[in-house]
Amino acid sequence: MRKLKLTHPDFQDLTDQKAAKVLEILEATQSLLIEEGYAGLSMRKVAARCNMTVGNLTYYFSAKQDLVHILLDVALEGYTDDIREIMADTRLSGEQQLEQALVYIMQDLMTRETTRFFPELWAMANHDPVVNREVQDLYDREQGLIDQLISKVRPDLDGEDCKKLALYISAAIEGHTIFIGHEKGWNSRSAGVIDLAVKNFLDLVRTYERAP
Amino acid sequence: MRKLKLTHPDFQDLTDQKAAKVLEILEATQSLLIEEGYAGLSMRKVAARCNMTVGNLTYYFSAKQDLVHILLDVALEGYTDDIREIMADTRLSGEQQLEQALVYIMQDLMTRETTRFFPELWAMANHDPVVNREVQDLYDREQGLIDQLISKVRPDLDGEDCKKLALYISAAIEGHTIFIGHEKGWNSRSAGVIDLAVKNFLDLVRTYERAP
């Protein structure tokens, strides 16, 4: 997972000092979410972790929901930037770009933060429409990029096929979070599975027969 | 998802009346978990949904954790039974069994209950070792069955390869929960993705080249 950054326009007018505070709060929130889950997250704990009073925390984020929603905004915002960088690397062929992007995503999901943060989001998305929107947006972006890469590799495929492939690949990757993620107990086989998965995705893209 | 059944030996000595009550409580717990998530689950809400007092609920389940753990025990217990039935159907070839099993799992994950229940479990597993154990056990069983089916289709592969394939396929399937699951917004493409996925899995199993 990337470190949090306040690149969103909403935060541009903030003084540096305030921005730093906001960032500290969001980071505390995220780590609490990772460590204790949404059920264990509270304004008090966030405040304590920032050496603030609860009263002051509500000055920055007037409600718990705001805090969570804005955290997701910020955390998921730049999430696809690394993939974009790979796609911008002109030294790589389309296929190489696709491969590197897939490997990148799979490896990221093995970090402790991602392994624990994302399942939390998936669960929250089921009970909070705003979270659901944020998460769907993220995956829309991710699949959009994979879609582009597939188009590059297989210019003969139509849009719908590319989207379907991108969705499948994206889903298949994310599913590994709960199996080969950090401290998930399947670790010994993890490396082999990543190879297997990526190879399978590339084969699939290469050999996919478009509907006649 | 299957309906809850008290087949576990722990519950065999219960009178019918008590078993019915226990089942009612577990069902209420599960639906609350599905509707409001773990953070929104409370003994009081469970009791209310069962038209009980809180005091009486604790007579049946003395602690919230017990209630949750036993629910998972019961809910996940018979979860692979349907796959076993498919595997026991001698009219089907190994490949047909594998195909039907994979289709079955993918279709189950599109039901509202599964779509919402499992991400909740994944999140809980990150913060509760007992839940983690239960979830891992479930997937161990599922992958064990897929492993067996792969072995039937590809008797030439060694155990490690089969396990790796089973893990990949299982992960790839589960990942779809958050994309093509109930009310996930990707529904129009869902049917096509299931076809794509299952076809890909079967191709992969058929063509997988064992390490030389």
Place this chain on the structure above:
Amino acid sequence: MRKLKLTHPDFQDLTDQKAAKVLEILEATQSLLIEEGYAGLSMRKVAARCNMTVGNLTYYFSAKQDLVHILLDVALEGYTDDIREIMADTRLSGEQQLEQALVYIMQDLMTRETTRFFPELWAMANHDPVVNREVQDLYDREQGLIDQLISKVRPDLDGEDCKKLALYISAAIEGHTIFIGHEKGWNSRSAGVIDLAVKNFLDLVRTYERAP
């Protein structure tokens, strides 16, 4: 402390079986009182310790207060019997009887049971008139016996003086519970203090000058 015995007339009509149950319950109650204090005593814990259901416990003792009051009745009933035995020993002089009685009481108060049980009673006596009555009765009996022994040693003293001496000696002894009692940390000096105290009591009785 003596073991509990159901010598009280109230319990004479009980069948042996019932008497045994009652005794078991009272013993469980006493040990819980000793281990956890009145605040930690509950019908449930008593029942659990007797492998009974709560319902059945209330068949024997319909209310918690009854249980406690009857326990005290039984526990304190025979409490002065050992002193009576010393007083009945005709081989001993009056002074020897007094000395042995005092030593006996002081040593008893160093047992774990007494050290913990009696302060609990003193506290309860402050909030429960029935307990207060029982405790006062016990000490009336104890002081009555000490009174008698003093009279034997000092037949020249009048009743009021003997009572006063008995009260002082009884109080002085009991006070040691919280200092030289079991696990009280003053243990190294305890033996010496008992000697000092008993010697002081005997001197006091011997040399006490009656009011002119």
Place this chain on the structure above:
Amino acid sequence: MRKLKLTHPDFQDLTDQKAAKVLEILEATQSLLIEEGYAGLSMRKVAARCNMTVGNLTYYFSAKQDLVHILLDVALEGYTDDIREIMADTRLSGEQQLEQALVYIMQDLMTRETTRFFPELWAMANHDPVVNREVQDLYDREQGLIDQLISKVRPDLDGEDCKKLALYISAAIEGHTIFIGHEKGWNSRSAGVIDLAVKNFLDLVRTYERAP
């Protein structure tokens, strides 16, 4: 018993308003402890007695145990100050100081607060190590002072003998709490007993023969 005072350094930084609130809470706690015993003490009752909500009470004392421990801290802190004052009175001889100190302690124990508060502490000390520590500390201080006074009267005695005498006297005094304390029913004889006791203590100190 002395009135509660927040002389402890922990409370020096409090605003007057907050200190008053804290004091009010501690006083309510103490009187509840005196009236209803530890088993009858609850955060709710304390809050009610202070016209506060429970939530606000926990703002001042985050846990019941804290409340109780701090109460003891505060209540027992200045407990030996009056004895120190007597000891500082240079117009009195050592023997007079000793006598006045002993009389002071015995008379204090006849006040309602002391009669009821201390047995409660003795009982609590048996089930709570922190309370045990606080109570032992108090008596260590008390006995230390008596020890000093005895040394003054009997400079020929060695330290161990003085300590033993102090322990005996302290224990003998405290024991009277449950007999001549407030509303204890032995009241008619109480005055006489105090005289008897104090006279006995002084005689004992004067005539104690040091080990040869």
Place this chain on the structure above:
DNA sequence: AATGAATGAGCGTTCATTCAT
């Protein structure tokens, strides 16, 4: 910006007691 104080609801849990069977 920040604190301190307060509210009121809700939580999981324990409990004495009751009562039909």
Place this chain on the structure above:
DNA sequence: TATGAATGAACGCTCATTCAT
């Protein structure tokens, strides 16, 4: 005698939120 089931109150505690300063 004994069990199992239920009630309703109370408990210690945590919390999101509010607001005057």
